[in-house]
Amino acid sequence: MPTLSEPSLPSFFEQRQLSIGTLKHSSLPLEETTYLTIGAGVGSFIWVDHLIIHGVDPTTIVALGLEARPYARFRRLCRNSQILDHDRLRSDSGGTPDNIWAWPGYALREMGRDLRCGRVRHAARLAWQIFSEPVLHDPFTPQAGDVFTSLDREARRIGWRTIRRFGLARAVRKTNDGRYVVAYSPTMALKGGCRLIVARYVHLAMGYPRVRVLPELHQYRQQMDYSRHFVNTYEPHDHVYRRLRQTGGAILLRGRGITSSRIIQKLYEVYGHNPNIRILHLMRSPKPNGPHYEYARRLTRNHFDHQPYNFPKACFGGDLRRVMEQANDRERAELISLWGGITTAKRPLWERIITTGLTEGWYHIRFGRLAWVEPAQNGITVAVQGDVAWSEETQLRVDFIIDATGLEVAPERSPLWRDLLQCYGLPKNRAGQIKVTNDFEIAALRNTPGRVFTGGIMSLGGPFAPVDSFTGLQYAAQKSLESLIAQGAPGVRRLGPVRSVVQWSRWAVGVSP
Amino acid sequence: MTPTLWGRWQTRLLLLGTIGLLITIGFGALFGNFVTPLALLGYVLLLGLAWDIVYQALQSLRWDRDWPPLFMVGGGLLEALLLWGLIKADFLWAGLGLAGLPGVAPGLTLAQFALHYGTVFTVIFLIMFGPMKVIFLKWRFRGGQFF
Numbered sequence: 001m002p003t004l005s006e007p008s009l010p011s012f013f014e015q016r017q018l019s020i021g022t023l024k025h026s027s028l029p030l031e032e033t034t035y036l037t038i039g040a041g042v043g044s045f046i047w048v049d050h051l052i053i054h055g056v057d058p059t060t061i062v063a064l065g066l067e068a069r070p071y072a073r074f075r076r077l078c079r080n081s082q083i084l085d086h087d088r089l090r091s092d093s094g095g096t097p098d099n100i101w102a103w104p105g106y107a108l109r110e111m112g113r114d115l116r117c118g119r120v121r122h123a124a125r126l127a128w129q130i131f132s133e134p135v136l137h138d139p140f141t142p143q144a145g146d147v148f149t150s151l152d153r154e155a156r157r158i159g160w161r162t163i164r165r166f167g168l169a170r171a172v173r174k175t176n177d178g179r180y181v182v183a184y185s186p187t188m189a190l191k192g193g194c195r196l197i198v199a200r201y202v203h204l205a206m207g208y209p210r211v212r213v214l215p216e217l218h219q220y221r222q223q224m225d226y227s228r229h230f231v232n233t234y235e236p237h238d239h240v241y242r243r244l245r246q247t248g249g250a251i252l253l254r255g256r257g258i259t260s261s262r263i264i265q266k267l268y269e270v271y272g273h274n275p276n277i278r279i280l281h282l283m284r285s286p287k288p289n290g291p292h293y294e295y296a297r298r299l300t301r302n303h304f305d306h307q308p309y310n311f312p313k314a315c316f317g318g319d320l321r322r323v324m325e326q327a328n329d330r331e332r333a334e335l336i337s338l339w340g341g342i343t344t345a346k347r348p349l350w351e352r353i354i355t356t357g358l359t360e361g362w363y364h365i366r367f368g369r370l371a372w373v374e375p376a377q378n379g380i381t382v383a384v385q386g387d388v389a390w391s392e393e394t395q396l397r398v399d400f401i402i403d404a405t406g407l408e409v410a411p412e413r414s415p416l417w418r419d420l421l422q423c424y425g426l427p428k429n430r431a432g433q434i435k436v437t438n439d440f441e442i443a444a445l446r447n448t449p450g451r452v453f454t455g456g457i458m459s460l461g462g463p464f465a466p467v468d469s470f471t472g473l474q475y476a477a478q479k480s481l482e483s484l485i486a487q488g489a490p491g492v493r494r495l496g497p498v499r500s501v502v503q504w505s506r507w508a509v510g511v512s513p
Numbered sequence: 514m515t516p517t518l519w520g521r522w523q524t525r526l527l528l529l530g531t532i533g534l535l536i537t538i539g540f541g542a543l544f545g546n547f548v549t550p551l552a553l554l555g556y557v558l559l560l561g562l563a564w565d566i567v568y569q570a571l572q573s574l575r576w577d578r579d580w581p582p583l584f585m586v587g588g589g590l591l592e593a594l595l596l597w598g599l600i601k602a603d604f605l606w607a608g609l610g611l612a613g614l615p616g617v618a619p620g621l622t623l624a625q626f627a628l629h630y631g632t633v634f635t636v637i638f639l640i641m642f643g644p645m646k647v648i649f650l651k652w653r654f655r656g657g658q659f660f
Contacts (some may be wrong), residue, residue: 094646132583156535296575320578
């Protein structure tokens with residue numbers, strides 16, 4: 001029986017290759033385009049921005065997705081994980097999803113705004129920060145709201161409203177004329193039916209499939225309906241902080257990435273109003289030292305791995321980018337694990353909170369795993385199994401479990417990717433994600449002259465390490481554009497120095513490309 | 514932009530050979546002597562190729578393998594000091610039977626040197642942080658390399 005999330009597909013979608021004649025004679029509405037991106041989030045937006053700036057006619061591009069604003073989902077995830085518009089993202093000043101040249105960066109733009117508003121001292125402080133980072137100052141990171149505002153401006157400039165189409169993509173198939181057909185629902189409701197869109201070039205950018213729920217807690221959460229006491233940081237969970245502020249309580253926190261750092265900051269703010277708060281930070285194992293690569297070692301403090309961004313800076317464009325591109329599949333998986341992993345940024349405020357919490361005793365770090373969880377009166381009883389020493393089991397009563405271990409990355413968790421994996425047997429890389437070429441093409445889906453590209457988290461373990469970043473999305477878009485230029489795709493023109501400067505000037509004054 | 518060694522060399526060659534050359538010609542006209550500023554530019558280029566090997570080795574000691582702006586300025590000052598030291602190392606040139614660093618007028622003052630070197634360095638430093646990314650779209654991803 002079809003469900004809302006996975007409605008039935010037209011019967012001819014059981015085939016691997018569909019005849020364009022069959023599609024035209026079916027009763028389903030059919031339209032054709034040249035470039036189609038699925039997701040309509042930040043990844044899609046960057047790809048479309050690259051296409052238009054490289055000369056493609058916007059009327060030949062369709063972006064299929066559920067939300068009007070390209071950053072809608074990203075903003076929601078930020079908001080849920082306590083990053084409000086005035087908070088700063090973990091992103092470089094030059095990570096500019098609204099600007100393919102990465103200049104001016106957000107630091108320069110913030111300085112300009114400060115100067116216009118007469119905040120000269122703040123502008124000077126920012127200038128010193130970007131000059132001295134990361135040696136004498138922690139690196140500049142943009143305010144989330146500035147990124148969203150800049151995306152709105154660029155969306156208006158390129159006519160995103162006319163490119164974005166509401167639709168839930170359900171399946172992609174090759175056609176017998178070297179293109180692809182995508183079946184999509186034009187509404188969220190099943191009764192909305194199915195429409196077809198045919199395109200020569202398809203870009204898959206649906207992002208993370210969903211919020212991650214740890215296996216040992218998945219069943220508990222399903223059965224006990226205790227989701228208000230056990231929350232993932234990427235879900236709405238403001239009720240936790242409201243309740244803690246009123247009555248205090250004990251929190252078990254999982255995960256030691258940057259999201260957990262932000263959650264600790266939020267809990268510290270609540271602690272300022274109600275000191276009857278205790279945080280138990282459960283980590284799998286101690287981390288006295290960070291990993292090392294050749295002569296360098298990553299900084300580790302209080303069992304947190306520190307690096308400014310999710311990968312070392314040289315992965316974004318220095319020698320480590322080249323190392324990654326030239327590595328084989330196995331080496332790439334090893335490098336991803338070594339350079340990436342679970343890390344947080346070294347921010348003075350966070351370090352001060354951890355040190356204060358440890359000293360004053362309201363923040364504890366414990367090593368082990370959750371053995372079991374049981375509902376208790378107004379809370380949860382958890383059993384923590386130590387992984388070291390005597391493997392002792394401790395039972396604790398907590399008011400909330402906050403899971404900051406992240407989002408689900410496995411392609412199988414997304415219905416569209418799962419369908420593609422099953423239908424075409426797409427190969428995966430050693431990191432468990434979709435295997436792509438150095439141009440971010442999914443070779444197994446090639447249907448000459450048609451091509452399918454992807455990027456973002458689904459291409460992790462591929463030719464570029466920080467794919468899950470604004471710069472990574474730009475890199476993937478640029479590589480796919482190089483591939484399109486090489487094969488003479490319609491409308492795409494090389495962006496040499498002169499055209500690049502002209503296009504940048506148009507961006508600077510805010511006129512359409 | 515996080516440079517690779519090839520990127521450092523190619524970017525240095527391009528910027529000194531274009532912007533650096535234009536500014537140097539300007540100083541040549543200002544000082545009434547084209548040979549000395551051009552010779553200095555040549556020395557900055559040649560010595561810089563060796564300096565870049567040192568910078569790259571130091572960069573590999575850092576976990577992020579980056580080269581922050583502060584290091585760039587520090588490197589620029591070191592390069593300037595070495596070059597000025599070579600200009601003033603009369604004992605060295607006398608030992609080699611030379612009147613001084615070849616091509617450099619003996620009367621070159623520190624102010625002239627600092628003005629010329631400082632202008633070339635500052636303009637190139639600012640261009641690297643902005644306009645280069647606009648002119649060469651892929652430059653930042655390739656660690657400063659064009660080829």
